[in-house]
Amino acid sequence: MSIQDIQEEIVEEFSVYDDWMDKYNYLIELGKDLPPIDPKYKTDQYLIEGCTSRVWLHAGLDREGKMVLTADSDAIITRGIIALLIRVFSGHTPEEVKNADTAFLDRIGLQEHLSPTRANGLASMVRQIRMYAVALSAQK
Amino acid sequence: MFDIQKIRKDFPILDQQVYGKPLVYLDNGATTQKPQVVLETLERLYDRENGNVHRGGHHLSVITTEHYEAARETVRQFIHAAHTHEIIFTHGTTSSINAVAFSFGEKYVRAGDEILVTEMEHHANIVPWQMLCERKGASLKVIPINEAGELRLETLETLITEKTRLLAVTQVSNVLGTVNPVKEIVEIAHRHDVPVLVDGAQGIQHEITDVTDMDCDFYVFSGHKIYGPTGIGVLYGKEKWLEVMPPYQGGGDMIKKVTFEKTVYEDLPLKFEAGTMNYIGAIGLAAALDYLRDLGLENIMAWEQELLDYATARLKEVPELKIYGNASHKTAILSFLIGDLHHSDVGTLLDKLGVAVRTGHHCAQPLCDHYGIAGTVRASFTFYNTKEEADRLFNSLLRIIEMLK
Numbered sequence: 442m443s444i445q446d447i448q449e450e451i452v453e454e455f456s457v458y459d460d461w462m463d464k465y466n467y468l469i470e471l472g473k474d475l476p477p478i479d480p481k482y483k484t485d486q487y488l489i490e491g492c493t494s495r496v497w498l499h500a501g502l503d504r505e506g507k508m509v510l511t512a513d514s515d516a517i518i519t520r521g522i523i524a525l526l527i528r529v530f531s532g533h534t535p536e537e538v539k540n541a542d543t544a545f546l547d548r549i550g551l552q553e554h555l556s557p558t559r560a561n562g563l564a565s566m567v568r569q570i571r572m573y574a575v576a577l578s579a580q581k
Numbered sequence: 582m583f584d585i586q587k588i589r590k591d592f593p594i595l596d597q598q599v600y601g602k603p604l605v606y607l608d609n610g611a612t613t614q615k616p617q618v619v620l621e622t623l624e625r626l627y628d629r630e631n632g633n634v635h636r637g638g639h640h641l642s643v644i645t646t647e648h649y650e651a652a653r654e655t656v657r658q659f660i661h662a663a664h665t666h667e668i669i670f671t672h673g674t675t676s677s678i679n680a681v682a683f684s685f686g687e688k689y690v691r692a693g694d695e696i697l698v699t700e701m702e703h704h705a706n707i708v709p710w711q712m713l714c715e716r717k718g719a720s721l722k723v724i725p726i727n728e729a730g731e732l733r734l735e736t737l738e739t740l741i742t743e744k745t746r747l748l749a750v751t752q753v754s755n756v757l758g759t760v761n762p763v764k765e766i767v768e769i770a771h772r773h774d775v776p777v778l779v780d781g782a783q784g785i786q787h788e789i790t791d792v793t794d795m796d797c798d799f800y801v802f803s804g805h806k807i808y809g810p811t812g813i814g815v816l817y818g819k820e821k822w823l824e825v826m827p828p829y830q831g832g833g834d835m836i837k838k839v840t841f842e843k844t845v846y847e848d849l850p851l852k853f854e855a856g857t858m859n860y861i862g863a864i865g866l867a868a869a870l871d872y873l874r875d876l877g878l879e880n881i882m883a884w885e886q887e888l889l890d891y892a893t894a895r896l897k898e899v900p901e902l903k904i905y906g907n908a909s910h911k912t913a914i915l916s917f918l919i920g921d922l923h924h925s926d927v928g929t930l931l932d933k934l935g936v937a938v939r940t941g942h943h944c945a946q947p948l949c950d951h952y953g954i955a956g957t958v959r960a961s962f963t964f965y966n967t968k969e970e971a972d973r974l975f976n977s978l979l980r981i982i983e984m985l986k
């Protein structure tokens with residue numbers, strides 16, 4: 442599935458929840474199911490600045506040249522948000538990731554319902570993913 | 582009798598829904614809501630009575646100046662200062678502390694000197710002193726706290742040396758709610774000829790404050806935390822200090838005579854009020870203080886104590902909840918963490934349930950470091966809160982734990 446299609450799918454999933462608690466419940470469940478990050482990436486080097494909670498993010502390439510993103514956070518809602526980002530971007534080429542938008546975050550209403558500090562953190566995560574994509578596409 | 586339902590009607594903002602849930606406002610430590618009389622005062626001033634103070638001889642300027650100077654007197658009475666000219670208006674606690682750090686610091690602090698603060702200070706009562714120390718080559722020393730979140734006063738005598746130039750201490754901790762024995766601290770400091778600045782940002786609205794009895798040298802607070810407007814604050818200083826301290830800002834209104842060769846400064850308090858002050862804010866603040874006086878600070882304190890006891894008991898029923906700040910004398914601030922749940926998760930979900938709290942380090946990182954935590958969830962109650970709201974907090978927490986587990 443393309444990045445765009447996955448985004449559509451997520452927007453669709455969120456559209457069934459009209460109450461914010463339900464949306465957060467869903468995010469929390471996603472956060473709980475987030476696959477663990479390799480402990481060797483859970484260091485300051487992989488820490489993202491500017492989040493309300495601590496977020497570690499690592500990106501590499503698989504044999505087919507697709508990006509593999511893994512991440513963790515000490516806050517569960519943040520883990521849920523990361524899970525969404527990974528679902529959208531992991532498994533695509535760095536070129537695809539570099540050029541993709543993140544309109545789905547607005548469309549599910551996440552952006553506007555986050556506190557400014559959390560929204561900043563989200564922006565930092567997206568920026569970090571794009572930076573990884575730029576670095577990895579240069580490396581290829 | 583404290584008629585809470587009647588009082589809540591004075592605060593129209595409280596009666597609203599957020600995310601479809603009735604608002605429970607428990608972030609009074611960050612800022613307080615304004616009673617109708619304050620809102621009406623501000624509106625009347627802008628609507629009918631606005632003229633720049635101390636400037637024009639015209640009608641509007643004259644009445645605004647009268648109100649402004651009357652506001653100064655209202656503040657004096659509220660904190661029981663000896664003289665009206667000891668009350669300086671500023672932008673808030675932070676700007677008051679910076680004013681002292683610059684002005685007092687310029688005159689009295691030299692290389693090798695020491696400034697004493699405490700481990701529970703807000704950054705506003707740390708950073709200006711650190712900056713002063715950097716400018717002057719002085720150093721900062723810290724009075725530690727114990728596990729309950731009380732100052733370890735037994736260390737004071739050894740921490741004060743002949744190099745100590747000033748002691749800066751908060752009246753009430755914004756994270757722990759601890760009410761510090763400021764009078765006792767001042768007494769000890771004065772025995773060593775060390776002047777004391779008291780940060781009243783979290784104290785003035787919850788404790789009866791008498792700067793003459795406390796005998797502190799400086800006392801500072803913010804209007805917005807005592808049901809007044811934002812952008813107005815107070816610096817009280819003893820006349821003997823303010824007289825000899827240099828102005829820290831120059832400009833209009835603070836001068837008697839200006840020539841290009843020399844400027845003669847105004848007398849107190851205007852010497853420290855350069856430029857157009859937030860006079861509307863000052864008059865609004867006076868309206869808030871009048872409102873509190875009419876309610877009676879004793880009544881307010883009694884109700885807040887009842888709320889604190891009730892809310893503490895409820896929170897203690899929450900599984901794995903740990904309260905930070907268990908001083909024997911505290912205001913209605915409850916900082917807590919639940920098990921290993923992240924404070925931001927709890928805060929985000931409380932918000933979605935209509936309960937406004939603050940999460941994070943609350944501008945007191947050294948204090949969080951003491952406890953080895955990144956932050957807390959802080960519910961700060963005030964007199965317009967109710968026991969039902971404490972119940973809402975409690976029930977919301979149970980629901981959140983269920984979700985996050």
Ligand SMILES: Cc1ncc(COP(=O)(O)O)c(C=O)c1O
Nearest residue numbers: 673674675703705755782783803
């Ligand atoms: C104890 C204490 N000191 C100082 C401040 C700073 O006040 P302001 O931001 O109004 O200058 C605060 C505000 O949170 C506070 O709680």
